[in-house]
Amino acid sequence: MPIARRRFIQAGIAGAALLTLARWIDRPLAAGPAPYRFLDARGVKSVGALVPVVLAGALPADEAAQRAAVGEVVTAFDRAVAGLSVPVQQEIGELFSFLHTPPLRVAFAGLWSPLEESTPQQIVEFLVRWRDSPFDLQRASYRALTQLIQAAWYGNSLSWPSIGYAGPPAVG
Amino acid sequence: MAVRDPIREGLAAGWKVTDAAALERDLDLETDVVVIGSGAGGGVTAESLSAAGFDVVIVEEGPLASSTDFRMREREAYPQLYQDSSARQTLDKSITILQGRCVGGGTTVNWTSSFRTPARTLAHWKDAVGLKRTGAQDLEPWFARMEERLAIAPWGVAPNENNDVLRRGCAKLGYAHGAIARNVKGCANLGYCGMGCPINAKQSMLVTTIPAALSRGARLVQRARVLRLVIEGDRVVSCEAAGVAGNGAKPSDTRVRIRARHFVLAAGGIGSPAILIRSDAPDPGGLTGRRTFLHPTVISSAVMPRRVDGHAGAPQSIYSDHFLDNAPLDGPAGFKLESGPTHPVLVGITLPGFGEDHAAWMKKFPHVQVVIALLRDGFHRESRGGRVTLANDGTPSLDYAMPTYLWEGARRAYVAMAEIQFAAGAQSVMPVHEGAKGYSNLKEAREAIEALPMRALAARVVSAHVMGGCAMGPDARTGVVDEDGRHHQLRNLSVHDGSVFPTSVAANPQLSIYALAARSSAALARSLR
Numbered sequence: 001m002p003i004a005r006r007r008f009i010q011a012g013i014a015g016a017a018l019l020t021l022a023r024w025i026d027r028p029l030a031a032g033p034a035p036y037r038f039l040d041a042r043g044v045k046s047v048g049a050l051v052p053v054v055l056a057g058a059l060p061a062d063e064a065a066q067r068a069a070v071g072e073v074v075t076a077f078d079r080a081v082a083g084l085s086v087p088v089q090q091e092i093g094e095l096f097s098f099l100h101t102p103p104l105r106v107a108f109a110g111l112w113s114p115l116e117e118s119t120p121q122q123i124v125e126f127l128v129r130w131r132d133s134p135f136d137l138q139r140a141s142y143r144a145l146t147q148l149i150q151a152a153w154y155g156n157s158l159s160w161p162s163i164g165y166a167g168p169p170a171v172g
Numbered sequence: 173m174a175v176r177d178p179i180r181e182g183l184a185a186g187w188k189v190t191d192a193a194a195l196e197r198d199l200d201l202e203t204d205v206v207v208i209g210s211g212a213g214g215g216v217t218a219e220s221l222s223a224a225g226f227d228v229v230i231v232e233e234g235p236l237a238s239s240t241d242f243r244m245r246e247r248e249a250y251p252q253l254y255q256d257s258s259a260r261q262t263l264d265k266s267i268t269i270l271q272g273r274c275v276g277g278g279t280t281v282n283w284t285s286s287f288r289t290p291a292r293t294l295a296h297w298k299d300a301v302g303l304k305r306t307g308a309q310d311l312e313p314w315f316a317r318m319e320e321r322l323a324i325a326p327w328g329v330a331p332n333e334n335n336d337v338l339r340r341g342c343a344k345l346g347y348a349h350g351a352i353a354r355n356v357k358g359c360a361n362l363g364y365c366g367m368g369c370p371i372n373a374k375q376s377m378l379v380t381t382i383p384a385a386l387s388r389g390a391r392l393v394q395r396a397r398v399l400r401l402v403i404e405g406d407r408v409v410s411c412e413a414a415g416v417a418g419n420g421a422k423p424s425d426t427r428v429r430i431r432a433r434h435f436v437l438a439a440g441g442i443g444s445p446a447i448l449i450r451s452d453a454p455d456p457g458g459l460t461g462r463r464t465f466l467h468p469t470v471i472s473s474a475v476m477p478r479r480v481d482g483h484a485g486a487p488q489s490i491y492s493d494h495f496l497d498n499a500p501l502d503g504p505a506g507f508k509l510e511s512g513p514t515h516p517v518l519v520g521i522t523l524p525g526f527g528e529d530h531a532a533w534m535k536k537f538p539h540v541q542v543v544i545a546l547l548r549d550g551f552h553r554e555s556r557g558g559r560v561t562l563a564n565d566g567t568p569s570l571d572y573a574m575p576t577y578l579w580e581g582a583r584r585a586y587v588a589m590a591e592i593q594f595a596a597g598a599q600s601v602m603p604v605h606e607g608a609k610g611y612s613n614l615k616e617a618r619e620a621i622e623a624l625p626m627r628a629l630a631a632r633v634v635s636a637h638v639m640g641g642c643a644m645g646p647d648a649r650t651g652v653v654d655e656d657g658r659h660h661q662l663r664n665l666s667v668h669d670g671s672v673f674p675t676s677v678a679a680n681p682q683l684s685i686y687a688l689a690a691r692s693s694a695a696l697a698r699s700l701r
Contacts, residue, residue: 057531076247083257083419087563127526131606139606139629140265147259147521150530154520155247163537165483165516168244169362171175171370 035075037082038089042114043096047074047149049115053123054149058162069158076152095141108138175371178383179238187386189236192396192415195426201391203229204700206411206432208398208447211277212685213669214438215377216318218385220693226700228390229430230382231413233443234274236394238378242368246517249367253281257419263561263571266628267468270636271440273419274368275394276378278440279682282636283365283487283513284354284374286324287679288315289687296501296551301674302646305655306688314687322355322375324683329361332485335511337476337541339490341592342509347494352510354486355682363484363513396428399566401435401451401665408435408665434700436657438669438689441465441638445560445671446568448642448652454661459652461560463643464570465676466635467546470582471512471522472589473533474541474598475610481538482514488680495545495588496678502552505581507545508679509589514540524606524632533602533610543593545585547578550640550675560641574633579626582633586624590617604632637681642671657692668692 033041051070052059059066081092098104105111111118111126118126130142153159160167183189190199204226207214214230222228237252250258255271262269272278289311297303318324331339331351342349359373372379386392396413403409410431414423437444445461453460492509499506512518519540523533533540549555558572574582586603591614593601600610601617607624611617624630645651648660653672659665668689670681677684 054526055531056526057528058534080251080257080259081420083251084259085256085420085567086422086565087567087569088256088259088261089420124527136264136266136629143265143629146526150520150526151247151517154516154534155245160516163516163534165537168364169484171360171362 036078039074039078039081042100044074045116046096046099046114047077049118050123050145051149053120053127054146055153056120058153058159069153072156072158073149073152076156077148080148080152092144095144175239177238177240178372178379179236180240182383182386188389188391189386190391190393192393192413192426192428193417193424195415195424195428198426199428201229201428201430203227203391203430203432205229205434205436206231206430207436207438208411209277209438209440209443209669210275210377210382210392211272211438211440211669212279212377212682213689214436215276215279215381216686216689217436217438217668217693218390219381220690221697222385222388222390224697226697228385229432230385230390230392231396231398231411231428231430232275232392232394233397233416233439234272234277234395235418236275236392237368239368239370239372242364242370244362244364244367244370246367246515249281250517251419253368255419262558263569264573264628266574267466267572267633267635269466269570269638270634271442271638275382275392276376279376280368280378281366282682284356285488285491285510285680286319286353286355286683289684290678292501293675293678297674301644302650303644303655303674304646306644311687311691314691315683318683318686318690322380322686323357324353324355324375326351327354327356327486327489329486329489331489332363332482333476333478333480334482334485334514334541335488335490337474337480337596337598338492338509338511338543338592341596342492342494344595345592347492347592348497349490349492349494352489352491354489359486361485363487365487366513366515393428397423398439398447399423399450401447401453403451403453403662406661406663408662411435434664434666434696436696437642437665437667440669441641441671442560442568442570444667444669445641446562449560449562450566453659455652456661457649457652459643461641463550463557463674464560464572464641465550465557465639465673466572467637467639467676468549468574468578468582469544469546469634469636470585470631471604471634472543472586472593473523473602473604474543474593475536475539475600476541477539477597477599479538480514480541482511482540482542487511487513495585496548504584505552505555505578506548506678507581507585508548509592510544510546512542512544514542522604522632523602524604524608529609541593541598543589545582545589546637547581547585548676548678549578552577557640570638574628582631583621583624583626586621587618590614590621606630606632637670637676639670639673639676639681642667643674644672645674656695657688666692666696
């Protein structure tokens with residue numbers, strides 16, 4: 001068996017065992033804090049830490065405007081996940097379990113601190129590691145996190161002036 | 173002047189429409205024919221059978237939304253009108269699948285491109301699959317009928333700049349290209365077809381066949397997911413559906429049960445096989461949900477010197493089959509070239525990368541031009557398609573791995589698209605791939621593309637055409653259904669949608685679905701008399 005494949009299978013088995021552990025340690029809260037439908041309080045913090053990195057150069061420069069924009073992106077991220085199929089919502093829930101369980105976060109994401117305590121540079125390195133990972137699961141997780149954040153921002157009319165989009169035409 | 177909304181008018185006039193997600197108790201119905209799904213196949217079937225005098229119930233998983241709801245905003249349209257809010261993906265997450273999930277199905281949100289099934293595709297179905305009555309001449313009257321019904325005609329308006337780049341590039345390089353026929357009446361060239369036509373110009377099922385059927389007394393049960401068919405012996409006796417309030421919602425506990433003489437599956441290339449699998453339908457050939465094809469599509473973005481504004485104007489008006497027609501079916505993978513519209517979310521999630529690099533491309537948004545290459549899958553022995561699988565809760569997914577054969581085609585497609593974009597004057601071209609960046613000339617782009625790893629979740633691959641999974645075949649060994657869409661084992665079950673194709677179509681499939689569904693519906697009406 002090629003080494004890459006064997007490594008992948010081993011990682012898969014280890015991953016499954018760790019996932020069970022993570023699910024047990026990180027039992028989801030009964031309901032997220034209002035107004036969130038999917039994210040729990042830690043998820044809100046994690047996404048809030050990812051947004052300024054994923055959207056660096058795209059968000060408003062003014063500090064208060066940027067804070068408000070990040071808040072809207074986190075809310076739209078939450079709404080978007082709640083609109084995915086039930087099994088995919090569960091998978092994204094598991095992804096956050098990984099990110100919220102210290103030993104797994106270190107092993108799986110290479111992050112020594114929680115996302116909200118990591119520096120932007122550490123978050124960039126984490127995202128690049130996943131983007132360039134040999135494992136499908138990490139590349140897929142990178143894509144899910146970045147695309148959900150990008151969709152949340154560019155679906156918001158706040159982002160449109162900065163990209164030269166005037167919005168949809170008037171009809172009727 | 174306010175836009176007329178034929179759906180709201182029909183509801184006011186007393187159409188029989190039930191919202192399954194709002195039911196407080198179970199509902200039992202009886203009818204002649206149940207049509208499961210209201211897209212290209214279901215819409216045509218519902219109109220045809222109701223016109224023939226049969227009582228019809230249409231069951232649709234998505235909502236009955238109409239022009240008043242279509243506000244041309246991505247963040248509203250995608251969750252409302254698409255499967256998984258437009259983020260449906262293959263099992264390994266490597267291919268994003270755009271599929272409609274609303275009354276009218278894909279036809280409510282597609283980009284109106286209309287092609288007859290290519291003659292080579294039909295010849296392959298005859299020679300390699302053994303179909304006997306599905307040749308170009310057999311289908312000619314059905315194509316003509318549906319073209320007339322849906323106002324399908326060559327688009328006479330000048331292409332927008334996004335499409336004109338494709339035209340100019342092909343013209344300069346001597347690649348054959350042409351104007352795309354579209355199913356529109358009174359189109360205002362807005363460019364928002366993918367979010368539901370706000371002026372009802374697109375002749376989708378939502379504004380043509382479904383209103384016709386409902387006006388004749390057909391019933392529509394919307395926001396209802398068919399869980400299973402109840403099978404006794406070689407017959408389907410009923411189907412059972414649950415209300416689903418929207419994307420991401422769990423099915424309700426209330427049930428809609430419908431007894432009927434005949435059942436037509438038209439839930440699309442993932443939905444229809446999934447219902448058969450959930451129903452334990454007989455499948456002696458092991459074919460149900462197998463050989464599912466996607467036209468896997470790779471993308472090339474360019475920055476042009478002048479504004480492109482690819483969100484405005486008909487999304488697809490120019491195509492090139494140069495790389496299909498000059499490629500033998502049993503040789504390296506061929507691909508069809510078209511343009512892809514640029515809307516902020518589509519572009520934002522399609523351009524690879526994040527942070528400053530991504531933001532720099534987004535700042536050029538008005539100048540971004542997009543060419544897409546749809547790979548022809550299912551013809552070559554190495555292209556066997558994917559398989560529909562079910563999660564624990566019965567939710568379907570598609571396990572589709574791109575074979576090396578298609579990756580090789582993807583690499584050539586990236587080069588061909590870059591060549592065309594540079595020939596049309598692009599300042600910079602970026603293949604949509606995690607490892608790519610913008611290149612300023614063809615030589616640089618070509619060298620980079622040769623070195624890019626062609627693998628899942630590195631190249632960004634999308635699909636808007638799910639086909640196969642309930643393939644037509646002359647017998648139970650080779651197909652799930654016969655050439656009239658009749659199931660080989662279940663006497664009163666038919667499939668009328670893109671899942672009956674034995675391979676991909678090698679063109680945008682709506683007109684192929686319309687024509688086959690029209691023919692199958694006429695045959696069904698005769699047999700039910």
